[in-house]
Amino acid sequence: MRKTFTRISLFLTFFLCCINQVYSQDSIPFTDSISFFNFLKLQEEVPSLQFRYQAQPNVLTADLLADSTLSFSKREDGLWVSKAFTKFSDWEAAGKGLMAEDSSLVVPNFLIYEENSDLLAAQEYISNLWRNRDIFIPEKTPEVGEELVLLANLIPYEPLVKYRFHFFSDYKLVIVISIITFFLLMAIGMIIFMLIIKANHSRVEALKKEYENMIIGPISEILFEKSLEEIDALTEEDILKIFPEKHYKRKLFKLVLIENIISLNKKMKGDFKDKLKSLYKKFGLDIISISKLKNKRWDIVTNGLVHINEMDLVEALPKVKELTDSSNFYIRSQAISTVLNLSEKVDLSKIKEQSFPLSRWQQMNYLRIIKYLHIQKSLDLTPLFEGKNKTVRLFGYKLVRLLGRIELVEKLAEVAPNVADEEKIEILNTYEVIGINTEAFFINQCLRSENKDLMIAAARVSGTIGDQASAHILIELLDENPDFNTRRLLLDSLKKLDESMYNEYVSKNRDKDTLRIKTHLLDPLLQHV
């Protein structure tokens, strides 16, 4: 890349140098007054430039003053000026004798856009015209006589090389054409590239279909005709009798085998699953799946993890465990799911060690697996309470609730007073769902919290698992005149906890809000609103 850039830079530098050289060859065709007048002679006419003579009064004789060709007239500053000539040759002819007399007394004078100008201004004006390419420098043409052949001999031979870079001198055109060519080439390149990719893709698809048809028959036969022991006893030679060697050794064939066996494994049950897993190893597909874990692309690694999970490749477990704290979300999610599925016990230590926060999606995914596995495998949730990050600990508290693990309430009670408010809210929710009424002291502590969210969570659960002290705290909180929604929640919990205290409070406080809440709570249709 760097090499290409250097090459392009060098080319551009060279190209610009060439252009500069081409332009530098055209220089102003006059350097002094003599060459300037020679130039004017050739040019004959210059747009908006007129020529005249300027003379001192003592130079002019009566004859000159009477000369109608020059038509001298006196200016305001006392100098005499002739009439203006547009053609240089006319001006020169008219003043032929005049200039010879005394050049200091009679000098050329110019009119630029009818404005009086001297020699320097005229030179500057023409230089500007030349720079802006408004005039072109005339070239001397050979005089054409009768002897054309002789005349031709006078002109030296000149090869037509001076126009070789004529096209390149217009750099804007070159740039535009280069850009168009570049895009054209790119477009053609891309079309060719796409066609190649498409053709390749079609070829692979056709080959896959062919392999699929080749695989279905033998796989069905093995699954229905052979027992698990017979499949385990299959040798490489036996396999090569089933599938032609030239296809079997190909990578694509093995990939089609993987896809088909995994797809069948998902849709089959009973001894067919065991047979498919055995076949997977017999065909050496497990090596391909495990090798995918070393790939740099996350999608291939995840794909390998899915294969390991589906085909119960327990031998890959150490490598899978290495990926449980991967920085890639999909890799670590799939790695943990695989570890959960394949471990002898439900191994939650890998979740505990997670340094990345658990998303809701991950929690749902792990819950699904844990829910399915905890019935058949021993499950210890307590490591999650000591998890590295908050989301892991919150997930642990949720699991106690969702799996109904009442025996862990004691452990929860131990950690509850020392955790963050967000975790306390989750623990309170767990207490409420499980129906633990031995933790009223903790609830009352939370009711007095300055954190409103924690106070509201505690108020909500106090209705079901609070005690008498909770009822008194609820009344204290009501006396602090909270907002309407909090007031309604507090009254609702008080009603559930102690109906008599609720009635007493309502009878004492007959303000508009309390009466509205009372009506609301008594209405059976609004019970859950």
Place this chain on the structure above:
Amino acid sequence: MKKILIIEDDLLISSLVQFRLKKDGYETFLVKDGNEGVAAIESLDPDLIITDVMMPFKSGIEIIHFARENKPDTPIIVLSSLGEEEKIVLEAFNLGVADFIPKPFNPNELAIRVKRIFR
């Protein structure tokens, strides 16, 4: 020989089922979508239909409707994922299907159920 029509868009599953049923001596026909299924019911007049629910062009429920109207005596077995909505399964039963086999399934179990239907 009894004729069995298998309507299933998954080639692997249908081939496996076909292989298993052929072993029991049935004549089997495979079609891979709803439209082909409807055409095959009319042209083949099968003795049993095994159909998936989720398929291209016409669903399994539409095929059952068609079969009930045109071949009311032909028994139907629905072969479908458990994940599919309960109401679809119930609708299939209401339409009078002979059996429902959820995926993942065991092809041997399917063969036994087919045998029982023909008995």
